[in-house]
Amino acid sequence: MFLVGLTGGIASGKSTVSSMLRELGCPIIDADVVARKVVEPHTCAYSRIVYHFGPEVLLENGEIDRQKLGQLIFTSEEKRKLLNSITHPEIHKAMLKEIVFYFLRGYRYVVLDVPLLFETRRLTKFLNHTVVVYCDPATQLSRLMQRDGLTQEQAEQRLAAQMPLNEKRGLANHVIENSGGREDTHRQVLRLHTKLEDSMDFLLVRVIAVAATASLSGILLYAVKILFS
Ligand SMILES: CC(C)(COP(=O)(O)OP(=O)(O)OC[C@H]1O[C@@H](n2cnc3c(N)ncnc32)[C@H](O)[C@@H]1O)[C@@H](O)C(=O)NCCC(=O)NCCS
């Protein structure tokens, strides 16, 4: 199995593209969804968030008040780093579990939808393909303001918390240009899907896995032989 990293900037269209890929049958692991699960009440990350940010970031039902926590972390780099240090290790562990699940079910590849893929860089070494969903800065700003009901200042703060999309575009193997209409984006997604389906990378990964298992078995047999001779 090989891994595909799908990334972009806030409101650049990752969820739009990942839904299109899902409709085509691609397995998707969405880091934003995982990030919500790892901070549910009674989890380790939840307790640490309450400890560091105080009970004022909780709703009446005890869940994290995401809007309030968002206001705190998008206006303070220090608080953002603190939240990232609590959540990111948990997010990566949970994603790894999902990757193993797909691997055991025999999938040829999995798409990891990770907004901060190039900011954290922890996953990039495991990826065979990276895809950036790009849109021009003015479109990104206006879609973000409209979707999340933010003022221009609030939206700009959120954009400033991430690596500029232009920079991300230069780091990816594939770019989906999402400044235009959904139809245009859909055509590009179909082309990307064909490339992924035709990719032989899964064979390479399988050969490496078989070779590693064979070498490990050889070493174990040799150790057993020495121990009992
Ligand atoms: C700050 C939180 C509470 C805001 O929640 P909310 O429901 O309003 O937004 P949601 O989680 O859907 O995120 C929307 C987008 O914000 C951006 N974003 C989220 N967290 C961060 C961050 N720490 N730094 C920069 N951008 C971020 C991403 O582009 C993401 O797609 C939440 O995003 C969070 O817990 N973030 C920390 C975990 C994280 O880094 N998640 C991103 C996936 S790795």
Ligand SMILES: Nc1ncnc2c1ncn2[C@@H]1O[C@H](COP(=O)(O)OP(=O)(O)OP(=O)(O)O)[C@@H](O)[C@H]1O
């Ligand atoms: N090609 C498009 N044309 C018009 N609107 C679009 C297009 N692509 C996305 N949008 C809209 O822009 C907004 C952001 O898109 P989307 O939620 O897919 O971005 P995202 O990158 O997943 O965002 P985030 O990382 O912040 O969750 C949504 O309201 C979506 O409906």
